[in-house]
């Protein structure tokens with residue numbers, strides 16, 4: 472059988488594993504995570520530095536990735552990182568998962584975009600965007616596709632980093648998640664204050680901790 476180019480392409484994979492969704496609005500549901508190698512940022516509190524150390528990945532082709540994901544018998548797959556958009560062939564992976572009848576979650580820092588995603592079936596794609604300091608920049612082409620905006624509440628974040636003109640259409644949709652950094656008590660208090668401040672400007676938000684860490688899951 473003649474192989475297509477896409478099928479020959481190998482992705483740099485850090486890990487593929489089953490867990491529960493630990494962050495954001497889908498928390499608690501079983502998900503298979505595919506962690507891609509590489510990230511364009513270097514956040515000070517990053518807890519997945521191994522995803523861009525340049526030595527922790529293996530290379531897998533599409534069929535091997537799909538086979539492993541489907542072996543768990545779960546209909547949701549979350550592409551995470553690192554930064555998934557850092558891989559220029561992200562669209563090939565997403566398209567393949569959709570063809571395999573999987574719902575695809577993508578966790579992104581929002582700074583990058585891939586034009587080839589534009590024509591895919593967006594009813595099967597859920598984008599969680601977690602803008603990062605200091606600029607909280609989100610690529611303008613990604614903005615219309617964001618399903619959920621998640622902010623890590625750390626000692627530096629301000630209300631103005633969340634209540635921004637760029638995000639206004641997303642803010643209206645009740646899809647804002649405030650995630651206290653490392654589940655620290657003082658960041659939980661700060662999240663409560665920001666939640667209250669957002670309410671005053673008509674924006675609902677959810678405070679959700681990293682539940683997989685509370686439960687000591689991967």
Ligand code: SF4
Pocket residue numbers: 510511512513514516517518519520522552553554580603
């Ligand atoms: S964007 Fe995410 S993976 Fe990249 S450095 Fe920041 S926290 Fe880590």
